[in-house]
Amino acid sequence: DQQVKQNSPSLSVQEGRISILNCDYTNSMFDYFLWYKKYPAEGPTFLISISSIKDKNEDGRFTVFLNKSAKHLSLHIVPSQPGDSAVYFCAASRNFNNNDMRFGAGTRLTVKP
Amino acid sequence: DAMVIQNPRYQVTQFGKPVTLSCSQTLNHNVMYWYQQKSSQAPKLLFHYYDKDFNNEADTPDNFQSRRPNTSFCFLDIRSPGLGDAAMYLCATSREGGYEQYFGPGTRLTVT
Numbered sequence: 001d002q003q004v005k006q007n008s009p010s011l012s013v014q015e016g017r018i019s020i021l022n023c024d025y026t027n028s029m030f031d032y033f034l035w036y037k038k039y040p041a042e043g044p045t046f047l048i049s050i051s052s053i054k055d056k057n058e059d060g061r062f063t064v065f066l067n068k069s070a071k072h073l074s075l076h077i078v079p080s081q082p083g084d085s086a087v088y089f090c091a092a093s094r095n096f097n098n099n100d101m102r103f104g105a106g107t108r109l110t111v112k113p
Numbered sequence: 114d115a116m117v118i119q120n121p122r123y124q125v126t127q128f129g130k131p132v133t134l135s136c137s138q139t140l141n142h143n144v145m146y147w148y149q150q151k152s153s154q155a156p157k158l159l160f161h162y163y164d165k166d167f168n169n170e171a172d173t174p175d176n177f178q179s180r181r182p183n184t185s186f187c188f189l190d191i192r193s194p195g196l197g198d199a200a201m202y203l204c205a206t207s208r209e210g211g212y213e214q215y216f217g218p219g220t221r222l223t224v225t
Contacts, residue, residue, distance in 0.1 A: 043203060043216030103155040
């Protein structure tokens with residue numbers, strides 16, 4: 001039962017343009033959402049998060065938007081850089097308790113120079 | 114730098130031959146996790162330790178066991194690996210009540 005879904009396995013964007021990565025979830029009990037970034041041969045690293053009391057969180061070039069009614073979140077990267085090329089995982093958990101965090105399958109972002 | 118270390122990075126084992134993967138951390142985090150990730154799939158939580166308290170996911174096969182002898186180390190034991198257990202195994206840690214998980218680089222297990 002996949003509770004977190006990233007329906008686009010890959011995304012290709014030109015350098016300088018916006019990258020939008022999408023994530024859908026099915027469990028309405030999720031109230032904390034995270035994005036992780038993974039380079040080849042490395043473990044995922046935390047990128048940005050958002051709690052369900054907000055609908056937007058921004059950190060530099062990265063912004064996460066949460067639409068609770070649609071059970072949808074997205075990660076915007078503006079402007080995209082070649083160094084952003086990686087696999088991005090969406091994750092969700094309940095009650096700030098990440099002991100039951102669920103991950104999506106990831107989206108591979110390629111930013112072309 | 115504080116970090117999560119996994120050894121070995123690549124492990125080859127034979128069908129049915131027990132294998133142990135190790136994870137160590139210098140972050141002094143209370144919680145340690147083991148995930149299994151198969152190609153193009155989401156990391157799947159196998160179990161986690163909250164200090165010494167072991168928490169197994171309901172669908173984790175009995176073939177998978179874990180030990181945490183102290184705060185710094187955690188082991189994943191696969192008692193009788195099958196071909197379907199070939200995967201990347203990720204170890205992660207987090208602070209008590211924290212929300213970020215810190216991942217190691219993973220161990221890629223091949224079963225022949």
